Amino acid sequence: MMGGPACIVIDTAKRPFDNYEPLLDALLAKLTCLETRYSRFRTDSLISTINRRAGSGIQTEIDTEMSTLLNFAGELWAASDGLFDITSGVLRKAWDFQRGGNASPTQLAECLPKVGWDLVEYKNDAIYLPLQGMQIDLGGIVKEYAADCVAASIREAGITSALIELAGDVVVIGGQGNGKPWQIGIRDPNSSGSLLTLSLQDAAVATSGNYARTIKHNGRALSHFLNPRTGWPVNGPITVSVLDQRCLTAGAIATVACLKTDSHAQAWLEEAGLPWLMMKSCGALIDTLTNPVSQRESLTSLQTPQLSH
Amino acid sequence: MFTRARRPLPETLERLAVAVAVTEPRNRALHPRSRLMRRLGNALAVLPAYQTIPAHADAPPAFTEVGLRYSRYSEDSLGADKWIFGSRGRYDIDITQFWIEGPIGANWSVALDIQNDYQTGASPWFVGTQQNGEPGVIMSGASIEDNRLEVGVTTRYFWADGNAGFTASHSDEDDYAATALAMDASWNTDDDSRTWSASLSSSEDTLTPTQGAIPVFVEREELDTQSAYFGVSQILSRTAITKVGLSYTYSEGYLSDPYKLFDARPETHERVALSLGYRQFFIVPDASLQMDYRYYGDSWGIDSHTVELGWAQNLSSHLITPYLRYYSQRQADFYTVIADTNARYYADDYRLSSFGALTIGARWAVALGDQWTLQLEAERYETDASWSLYSGAEAPALVNFWRGTVSLTWRYD
Known part of the structure; x- marks a missing residue:
C-alpha cells in the first residue's frame, strides 16, 4: 500500500481487543480511498483529474481533506523557500528515474516554467493548474498522512498499544503491552x-x-x-x-x-x-x-x- | 466590595483553538513546538486524523505569555418607578488585569496575575415602601469609590500523566482583605481520552467596612472559606468532548453585607455546584457548538440553573463566538422584598431573590501574526423576576448591565 509494504501490530497484552476484522476492513478501506484520491499513477484519481485539466480552463472542486493537504503543502513551500513544491513532478520528464537516464537542457527549459506552487490557482474549494502540462503530486506527503490516519483510526477503536509501518515510516501508539x-x-x-x-x-x-x-x-x-x-x-x-x-x-x-x-x-x-x-x-x-x-x-x-x- | 474576576485561562492560539472540541484539555499538554512546527501543525488542525492528538506527556507551556485585559462593567441606573431616595446611578467597575506565565526548566511553569478593580457608583441600601404602596429602593446616596488590588502567583509541576499547581494570592481594598491558597492537580488516563482534575482552596478574609455616605455598624469581621472541586473530562469521539464537575464550598464567619441596613445572614454557608459541559466540533463549517449547564444549591435555600449555548466559528485567523445564557434562581429562605427584621435572619438584597436572567454576548478573537492575539467581548445582561422558574416577589433593585472586554496577549518562545 502507498508505495511499499504496510505492517500493523496491535499489542493486546495490556488491553484485550478482539474486534479485528471490522477494524482491519476500515483501515484497508481508508488506505484504498487515499490511494484512489491521491495517487498520480491511477488515471481515475483526483490528482490525475486535476492534472488532466491543466491549461483547459476547467477547475476541479476539492473537499476539506484535499484543501487541507494543499494548504499544508503551501505552508511547506513557503517555509522551505520553494524547495518543497508539489508541482515539481513535471521535472521527472527531464530525468528518467526508471532507467537512470539523462537530463536534456532543452527538456529542463521546457519543464521549469511549469513548476511553481505560486502559479497554481487555488481556493479552499477548487484548484486549477493554469499551464498545460503542469502537474501536482502529493506523493511527498500522502504516505505519511496515511500512516497518521491509520493511527487515528486505531486509537479511536480504543487501542492503546500499536505499531504502524507504512513503506518505512513508523507511528507507534503507546508503548508495548508489557509497558516497555x-x-x-x-x-x-x-x-x-x-x-x-x-x-x-x-x-x-x-x-x-x-x-x-x-x-x-x-x-x-x-x-x-x-x-x-x-x-x-x-x-x-x-x-x-x-x-x-x-x-x-x-x-x-x-x-x-x-x-x-x-x-x-x-x-x-x-x-x-x-x-x-x-x-x-x-x-x-x-x-x-x-x-x-x-x-x-x-x-x-x-x-x-x-x-x- | 469584593469581586473575584480572575483572568480567563489563556486560550490557545494554535489556529485559535480550531480543534476546540477535542484538544481543549490538551492545550497545555502539547510539548514545546518551534514556530515552524506550529505553522505546519496549524495547517493540519482541521483534519480529523489530527484531532485526536497522540498521547503525550503533560508539559509546561511552550511559550512565555504576557497578557493585558481591560473590562468595563456598567450597571443601568435604577428605574424611577423603583426608586425612593439617593443616587439612581449604580455601579461601574473598571477591571484591569495583567498576567505573565512561562516555563521554568523542563517541568515547571510559573505565573503571575495582577488585577485591579476600580469601582464607583451607588448601591441599594435598603428596600422600603413608596407612596403608591409599591416597594422601592433607598440607595446609598453619594457615590462610593473603591479600589481593589489582587496579586496571585501560581507554580505548576508537569509530569508524564498530569500536572499539579499551587497558587497563593492576596487581595486588598479599603474595606476588605483576602488571602487565599489553592492546590490543584489533573491527570490523564493511559489512552489520554480522560482527564481527572481536583482542587482544594482556602481563604481568610477580613472586613473593615468604611464609614462613609451611609452608617455602618460593623468595625471588623472575619470570614473563612474552604472549597473542593472534582471533575472529569472525557473525549467521546474525534469531535466531541464532555466535562462534569462537582464543587463544594463551606464558609464560616461574617457573611452579611455591612453596607446594607437590613442584612443579617447565617454565619455559615454551604454551596454545591454541579457543572456539565459538552463541545461538538463540526469539520465542514469549521466551528464548534458549546453547551453548558450548571446547577447550584446552598444551605440558604437558593437553587439556580444556568444554561449556556455558544457557537465558536473559525474564520481564517478569526474566532467568533456568539453565546446566549439563561439563569434562573430561587430566593433564599430568609429573603423578603422588604426585610423582616423580626426574623432571626433577614435580607432584602436583590441578589438573594427569585429572578431569571438572560445574557447575550459575543467574543471575537483574532491572531495578529504569530505572537499577538486581540480579543474583544461584549455582553448584555437583563433580569426579571418573571423569567425565573421559581415563584417569588420581584426585588425592585434587580439590575441590568453591560460588560465589555478587550485583551491583548503576546506569546514568545
Missing part, C-alpha cells in the same frame, strides 16, 4: 542493518533518503531529489530521520532537509526543533538523538525518544 517502549530501528543505507534503535512511545518517525533511488548522469550517481528552481538533483544528505507526534510533519521536515545541502539541512532541522538524525552526503552521521544533552531535552519535552544502543 517500542524498539524502532533506523535503517542503515549502507547495509541491511540499523543505524540505531529508538525506544519510542506515542511518536512517529519518518525517514527520507537519497539512497533508495538515484539518477546516473555522465557516470555520476545523483540524488532523485530535484531542486524545483534549477531542475537539477540536489547534492544533499543521504538520509534524514525525524521524530514527531505526527508522521506527516516528521516526513515533511525530513523531505525538505533532503532537498537542501548538508549545512542548510542541519539549519532547517534545528529550526524545526524536532529530534533528528542525518547522514551527510559524505557519509558522516550527526543527530540530536545520541547527543546526551539533546537526548535529555527530548526525554523531558517529547517523552518519546530514548536511545538504546
